[in-house]
Amino acid sequence: MRLTARSEYALLALVHLVRHADEAYLSVQSIADAQGIPAKFLEQILLTLKRARYVRSLKGQHGGYRLARPAKEISLAEVIRLFDGALAPTESVSKYFYESTPIEKERALLKLFKGIRDYVSDRLEKTTLADVS
Amino acid sequence: MRLTARSEYALLALVHLVRHADEAYLSVQSIADAQGIPAKFLEQILLTLKRARYVRSLKGQHGGYRLARPAKEISLAEVIRLFDGALAPTESVSKYFYESTPIEKERALLKLFKGIRDYVSDRLEKTTLADVS
DNA sequence: CACAATCCCGATCGATTCAGTCATATATGA
DNA sequence: TCATATATGACTGAATCGATCGGGATTGTG
Incomplete structure (x- = not known):
């Protein structure tokens, strides 16, 4: 197995979401800033995670992403x-x-x-x- | 770790050389035929193995490759x-x-x-x- | 209602890697 | 001298990777 930047970023983003699970929805930008991930690239990744039902999203103001299932x-x-x-x-x-x-x-x-x-x-x-x- | 065709072919060629260690030098073509490897590609691979001292070679008629060290x-x-x-x-x-x-x-x-x-x-x-x- | 924030999504891009080929030079034994 | 080998570098076409770009759609807020 060989990890690409994609999956490393995905893991970082998910870990970040776990740690901020209380704060409801986090925007792509805030996760990107906190984890040092190119924002538009992260957008793609979160979209993939959403389609696979690992995270949920909300559009519009105060929108963003959160985990769709318990971390464990x-x-x-x-x-x-x-x-x-x-x-x-x-x-x-x-x-x-x-x-x-x-x-x-x-x-x-x-x-x-x-x-x-x-x-x-x-x-x-x-x-x-x-x-x- | 992710195996490429290159290293898989290298392993096959080496295993073949181990099994025919008695027959002195084997030509690229004979190894390629026996193992189903594109001959010119195998040539590259054997050259790399030679530079790294895993195999030895002999040019000219009845030339070819053999192991440079014991298999173990x-x-x-x-x-x-x-x-x-x-x-x-x-x-x-x-x-x-x-x-x-x-x-x-x-x-x-x-x-x-x-x-x-x-x-x-x-x-x-x-x-x-x-x-x- | 208008607007700003935000997700959604497809297209595109430049660099690199991969698998493989080609042409040619060089050495060797018969 | 010739056929048989290896030696070597250049090349190529396809795929993958790591992004970036430009809009579109949705939604809360003023």
Whole structure:
């Protein structure tokens, strides 16, 4: 798995939302300022998070974003998969994003990489926003 | 870490060389045919492996490539780093390829990703070509 | 009602990476 | 000398990444 800036920003924004969950809706701009994220880029990211139902939004004055679910019900695995796809080191050992790749015929390599996928997957499934906020 | 076709091909070629270590030098073409790798692309890859001293070559008729070291002394970690860089999920937790990234200020995230890096790193350091051939 | 704040959304862009090819030079053995 | 190899650099087309741009739609406030 390889984290892009997109998913790193997404995690930062979500952590920020968790920490300010009481203050109702936070504007893109305020999150961008607080976390040092380019505002228009963050807009895109929050929109993706909204479509995937991790956050809710409100338009107009005093609008913005807030979490749509309790922090402990959102795993890092979900968020990273949403932006970066497979958690596996190569797609031929991915559960949700399987595709054929060259090493597929080599049993020993496959087994090793599956083991790595399982570990990474397990760690990220078990860690929620609540754990890192 | 994300495997590219390059490093997957490299692993396949190396495994092939391990299995035919007795037959002296194998030509790029014969390896390419046996492993289903585009020959000119493989040429590039073997050249990189040669410069990094994992294989040796001989030009001219009956030339080709062979391993430069015993299979058990070449870890998968080295090979993958050579082609794909960091084994870490993000460069801010990479040992050999460190660079600053957005999540860096979040201690809990950093710790988690370092844990993942350590695991992946350890598995790949401890697995050698001999183990997968 | 008008306006400002804010989300919504598609298009575009420049840089980089990836997978792979091409042409050519160079070395080697028969 | 010739066929067979590796050595090397340049190139290319497609995809991805990290944004930015420009509007449109909605909503609370004065």
